[in-house]
Amino acid sequence: AARRTREAARAGADAEVLSTLAGHVLRGESALPSLLARLRETFTLTSVTLLERIGEPAPDDQSDPEAWRIAATSGGPPCTCPAAADADVVIDERLVLAVRGRLLEASDRRVLEAFAAEAAVALRQERLRREADLAGPLAETDRMRTALLAAVSHDLRTPLASARLAVESLRGTEIEWSAEDREELLATADESLLKLDRLVANLLDMSRLQAGVLGLTLQPVALEEVIPRSIDDLGPLRDRVEGEVSVDLPEVVADSALLERILVNVMSNAVRYSPAGKKVLITASRHGDHVEIRVVDRGPGIPAEAHDRVFLPFQRLGDRDNHTGVGLGLALSRGLAEAMGGTLTPDETPGGGLTMVLALPTSSGARA
Incomplete structure (x- = not known):
């Protein structure tokens, strides 16, 4: 009776350990390390190592560290080959679970084999996740x-x-x-x-x-000269934009040609979404050591949570179809603004619409 009681207690303990294994492989990226650590603690082992055969099986590779690589390990110095272990479980022809610390009883093999099988599953899932992470950017590039x-x-x-x-x-x-x-x-x-x-x-x-090869020629630029040229560059759209720029504004540090490109892109985008009869307004004002140029439209605007997405290439929020343009204008404009030490950020137009705010350092602020 005492022996049966001990066996029942041991079976209950084994069942408890085995019941915890099923959830380990679903615990995210740390599933495999957690699994090996749990095995080491359960049997008070020095180290637990999952070994993977590098090449084809050979008769004497069990004692050859060059024939194996460590896929995962927990605890002290890992086993570098199956022969260096106190006990091991062959999972398949490529994977072996090797443990150090003490010799295990025959009755412990069942639990050890269960851990080994779960470790193999966890390793495969971990590698699948890595492959998916690598495939993600490639898929995005292809898209x-x-x-x-x-x-x-x-x-x-x-x-x-x-x-x-x-x-x-x-x-x-x-x-x-x-x-x-x-x-x-x-x-x-x-x-x-x-x-x-x-x-x-x-x-x-x-x-x-x-x-990273775009050439910049940064120098003091007068906005009262650049903004009218930018409006004129809009061609037939110029009549839908009006500018209010004071001649008293300080010069900004910018590449004059690229600044015109930014303004043309932002203004043409504003005109595209402005209703007929509503002109796009461009203003400029000083704020500390920066000058803010605001391009204000009365279009439908965009939600605050989508503000950053308008600067992604090929992103055209609010279009009714997917073939209305490349959508590079705002993405390029933000990149050019940042290359010149400025920023380009969206803001809501009071009463409805979108305001693009281009902030550039003043020449006096840059020298300071």
Whole structure:
């Protein structure tokens, strides 16, 4: 009776240990180390090591440390080969669980084998997670490449087709165009070619920015000169923007050409989302050692939680379709602003809409 009582107690203890194993492989990235540590504590071992065979099985590789690598270990000095262990469990032809500290009784083998099987599962899951983590960026890169090809293909074809149609219409002899019609066709061609030029320039600058080879010429720049030029660069869209810039503002430190690019991108984006009859307003004011340029539209705006997403390439929040453009303008603009020591952040327009705030250091602040 006493022997049966001891056996029952031992069986109960083994069952308790075995019942905890099922949850270990579901405990995240620390499942395998936790599992080996639990085994070491259960049997008061010095070390527990999961060994993996490097090459093909050989007759004498059980005692050859060069034939094995340590997949995971817990405790003191690990076993470097199965022969160095006090006890081991062969899981399959590639994996062996090796333990040090004391010889185990035959009755302990059942629990040890259960731990070994769970350790193998945990190792496989850990490696699958690593592979998934590596595959994630590759999938994202592939997605971005696909988006780029689709968007660029659309954006290149659209202005080219519009410009070509306008030019072919002007060259045709079947229709006698009035002066007003000719002016409208010329404006269409001009606007389409400006869009095409802006797209190509954005793509080139984004690639240079990401490669770290975009050249900057930082110098004092007068905003009362740059902002009107930027508005004029909008072409036919210039009439939908009005600027209020004081000549008393200090000069900012910037690359004049790149600053114009930022403003053109931000203003054209604002015009795109502004309702007809509502002009985009551009203002500038000094705040300490920075000047803030604000581009204010009265469009639908964007939720606060989506503010950072508007700066992702190919991100066009609020569009009704997925083929309205590359969406590089704001992403490039923020990158250029930061390269010049400034920031570009979105803010809500009081009463509805979006305000883009470009902050640049003043020349006096930069010298200080």
